[in-house]
Amino acid sequence: xxxxxxxxxxxxxxxxxxxxxxxxxxxxxxxxxxxxxxxxxxxxxxxxxxxxxxxxxxxxxxxxxxxxxxxxxxxxxxxxxxxxxxxxxxxxxxxxxxxxxxxxxxxxxxxxxxxxxxxxxxxxxxxxxxxxxxxxxxxxxxxxxxxxxxxxxxxxxxxxxxxxxxxxxxxxxxxxxxxxxxxxxxxxxxxxxxxxxxxxxxxxxxxxxxxxxxxxxxxxxxxxxxxxxxxxxxxxxxxxxxxxxxxxxxxxxxxxxxxxxxxxxx
DNA sequence: TTAAGTGTTGCTCT
DNA sequence: AAGAGCAACACTTA
Numbered sequence: 587x588x589x590x591x592x593x594x595x596x597x598x599x600x601x602x603x604x605x606x607x608x609x610x611x612x613x614x615x616x617x618x619x620x621x622x623x624x625x626x627x628x629x630x631x632x633x634x635x636x637x638x639x640x641x642x643x644x645x646x647x648x649x650x651x652x653x654x655x656x657x658x659x660x661x662x663x664x665x666x667x668x669x670x671x672x673x674x675x676x677x678x679x680x681x682x683x684x685x686x687x688x689x690x691x692x693x694x695x696x697x698x699x700x701x702x703x704x705x706x707x708x709x710x711x712x713x714x715x716x717x718x719x720x721x722x723x724x725x726x727x728x729x730x731x732x733x734x735x736x737x738x739x740x741x742x743x744x745x746x747x748x749x750x751x752x753x754x755x756x757x758x759x760x761x762x763x764x765x766x767x768x769x770x771x772x773x774x775x776x777x778x779x780x781x782x783x784x785x786x787x788x789x790x791x792x793x794x795x796x797x798x799x800x801x802x803x804x805x806x807x808x809x810x811x812x813x814x815x816x817x818x819x820x821x822x823x824x825x826x827x828x829x830x831x832x833x834x835x836x837x838x839x840x841x842x843x844x845x846x847x848x849x850x851x852x
Numbered sequence: 853t854t855a856a857g858t859g860t861t862g863c864t865c866t
Numbered sequence: 867a868a869g870a871g872c873a874a875c876a877c878t879t880a
Contacts, residue, residue, distance in 0.1 A: 587859045698875045
């Protein structure tokens, strides 16, 4: 699930409830999601420490530790970051649980175990190792920066938008929404985008991602409360173009399915 | 029942 | 050497 908006919601949650609290215990209940760190080493690194900041780059969440270092989290195709007050009531698929003390417990979940949690000494080093491009919602990532990031590639625009080394944060779902709002054919080769399209693309990207964060991406009811002008609620077999153009079409990008309206996306 | 499909990424192959 | 294809995983749907 988690693309940029979902992870931004997790970041805000961690920032609001998880900072400046001493970590008393680290419970690793499924070590498969640990990224180049053992359960014992993770516990050693975190016990007695506290988080001092929560940052995000694309789909990666980084929690800064006092006395140096970061906890890095990625959620793969399914995952969440949840607080709960009873340590016995960790959500399903919890892989790592941090106990901050009475009534404050944080659980990292990963249903399909494609997520990864690790530690990094330096955030920039981590970002470089992951080959992450600029964050899609970074203030300095303006239309010119988007054009520059896309420069050089000849692929279709949807594939380029989903390439985390080009820009970080957009996946299969939100690339469909962004391209629908920008009225651009997802398979259109990047070099064929004219300046007006690039401008629309950049505007749609910011609007869609920010609105998704504002509406609480990742929540159960997220799709139900979206404006009727959005593609996402229709993004399924039998879905219709929100602008009244009839059935949406699908196409395959590797193993992923893209949805679009062939009438309004050119 | 079995198989295909899934909001991601990384590795392999061309 | 950029880009396509597939495996990794666990669960849902056809």
